[in-house]
Amino acid sequence: MKLSSRHLLGIDGMTAEEIALILDTAEGFVQISEREIKKVPTLRGKTVVNFFVEPSTRTRSSFELAEKRLSADALNFSANTSSFSKGESLLDTAKNLEAMSPDFIIIRHSEPGSPHFLARHIDAAIVNAGDGAHEHPTQALLDAFTIRKHKGRLDGLRVAIVGDINHSRVVRSNVLLLTLMGADVVVSGPPTLLPREFDAMGCRMTWKVEEALEGADVVMALRVQHERMNAGYFPTTREYALQFGINSTRLKLAKDDAIVMHPGPMNRGVELSGDLADGNRSVILEQVANGVAVRMAVLYLLAGEPARETTA
Amino acid sequence: MSPPEKSIRVMDADYITRTLSRIAYEILEKNRTLDDLALVGIRSRGVPLARRLAEKLKEITGSEPPVGELDINLYRDDLSRIAYHPVLKTTEIPFEIDDKTVVLVDDVLFTGRTIRSALNAIMDLGRPSWVQLGVLVDRGHRELPVRADYIGKNVATSKTQDVIVRLTEIDDADEVVITDPPEVAS
Numbered sequence: 393m394k395l396s397s398r399h400l401l402g403i404d405g406m407t408a409e410e411i412a413l414i415l416d417t418a419e420g421f422v423q424i425s426e427r428e429i430k431k432v433p434t435l436r437g438k439t440v441v442n443f444f445v446e447p448s449t450r451t452r453s454s455f456e457l458a459e460k461r462l463s464a465d466a467l468n469f470s471a472n473t474s475s476f477s478k479g480e481s482l483l484d485t486a487k488n489l490e491a492m493s494p495d496f497i498i499i500r501h502s503e504p505g506s507p508h509f510l511a512r513h514i515d516a517a518i519v520n521a522g523d524g525a526h527e528h529p530t531q532a533l534l535d536a537f538t539i540r541k542h543k544g545r546l547d548g549l550r551v552a553i554v555g556d557i558n559h560s561r562v563v564r565s566n567v568l569l570l571t572l573m574g575a576d577v578v579v580s581g582p583p584t585l586l587p588r589e590f591d592a593m594g595c596r597m598t599w600k601v602e603e604a605l606e607g608a609d610v611v612m613a614l615r616v617q618h619e620r621m622n623a624g625y626f627p628t629t630r631e632y633a634l635q636f637g638i639n640s641t642r643l644k645l646a647k648d649d650a651i652v653m654h655p656g657p658m659n660r661g662v663e664l665s666g667d668l669a670d671g672n673r674s675v676i677l678e679q680v681a682n683g684v685a686v687r688m689a690v691l692y693l694l695a696g697e698p699a700r701e702t703t704a
Numbered sequence: 705m706s707p708p709e710k711s712i713r714v715m716d717a718d719y720i721t722r723t724l725s726r727i728a729y730e731i732l733e734k735n736r737t738l739d740d741l742a743l744v745g746i747r748s749r750g751v752p753l754a755r756r757l758a759e760k761l762k763e764i765t766g767s768e769p770p771v772g773e774l775d776i777n778l779y780r781d782d783l784s785r786i787a788y789h790p791v792l793k794t795t796e797i798p799f800e801i802d803d804k805t806v807v808l809v810d811d812v813l814f815t816g817r818t819i820r821s822a823l824n825a826i827m828d829l830g831r832p833s834w835v836q837l838g839v840l841v842d843r844g845h846r847e848l849p850v851r852a853d854y855i856g857k858n859v860a861t862s863k864t865q866d867v868i869v870r871l872t873e874i875d876d877a878d879e880v881v882i883t884d885p886p887e888v889a890s
Binding site: 413416417423427428434437438689693695696 | 779789795824829
């Protein structure tokens with residue numbers, strides 16, 4: 393069993409078996425982060441470029457840690473320090489990166505499809521670390537991994553995803569992955585932030601957050617992405633919190649053993665109340681820890697793909 | 705189903721059982737006591753062998769040494785050369801190995817590269833005071849300076865032959881078989 397692609401561009405196009413393979417492999421990596429020597433020599437001599445054209449702390453540090461724990465050489469290349477801010481095109485920058493012959497390029501970019509573009513032009517394995525509002529596959533994988541750890545399965549679970557659905561790449565990858573693995577997913581948020589296209593993705597939609605939470609095994613709150621909002625999607629954050637925020641009263645609608653998730657960064661008290669975020673049903677910090685193991689698994693599996701043709 | 709033509713069975717179930725009994729006594733002879741001794745099986749077939757040895761030791765002494773399971777895939781030296789990476793299993797060593805005597809257990813000792821990987825993996829988990837190696841079959845052709853402390857059976861093989869160990873915990877029989885490579889039409 394192996395992955396059919398040498399890139400991880402999105403959940404779209406992956407099979408349930410491939411996702412299960414990544415999650416199973418990640419199990420073996422969890423313990424490495426728990427022991428005294430948190431390093432294995434697996435990717436020794438491999439070079440990974442972390443090409444982050446959009447700000448990111450969590451995802452970038454998680455990838456960096458995963459690379460370092462696998463003994464790969466990591467090179468960080470971010471928007472404000474690169475010639476990107478001097479007007480170089482994505483292709484030119486990428487070609488320059490390629491000249492340093494990396495084995496992997498981890499890309500975060502505000503343009504949807506930029507990882508796919510790189511994959512067509514560059515001879516390195518590309519991992520999508522978030523492209524605009526399109527996909528964020530490793531986040532969906534680590535979310536699924538965290539859910540599976542707590543619930544033992546994904547199949548047949550009720551998952552409620554509440555918040556800014558429109559600007560979220562996390563939700564797209566999550567809906568694709570969770571429905572593929574047999575979960576029953578409901579997305580909810582204000583009508584202005586809930587695009588119709590989700591109907592076609594195999595999940596249910598509702599504007600009533602109570603309806604989404606009813607009987608849920610997993611409750612995932614999504615960040616209100618103020619930086620992407622140039623129009624009035626809702627009157628005030630206070631009103632948003634009242635109408636759509638997840639709080640302990642609303643959580644009572646979910647199952648008693650429901651877990652609370654958030655991909656971060658969190659607007660405390662807006663999409664998720666502080667007491668829930670810090671409460672014993674919150675698995676938010678576990679998500680972060682699991683992120684490293686899942687990204688190690690992805691790099692490990694991609695590194696095992698057939699060697700590339702080298703041009704003389 | 706009859707075995708392929710050119711295959712010789714060098715150990716059967718009985719032989720394996722008697723061999724493991726002997727190795728258990730050898731472990732006691734060398735270490736005198738089971739205090740601070742642990743067995744670590746290398747996945748896959750080293751694990752059931754380590755468990756069987758632990759049971760034998762329990763029969764003899766009344767106390768059973770702890771058994772761990774080691775996956776060495778992350779420490780292999782050929783990861784960049786093989787077509788795809790093997791599925792990773794978990795390493796489960798639920799005890800401290802610091803200052804312990806660790807007996808690594810594997811089915812076949814061949815090039816010694818697996819043992820090199822296992823030694824690195826063990827060292828990343830702690831600092832055992834002594835590491836010993838027990839194998840069911842030593843087939844020769846070492847590529848690294850590795851030798852076993854406990855050997856079930858020395859088997860002379862050619863490099864192209866396969867030594868297949870089957871154990872009932874994983875397979876449908878207890879046996880060791882040597883097979884010749886399929887004849888290539890000349």
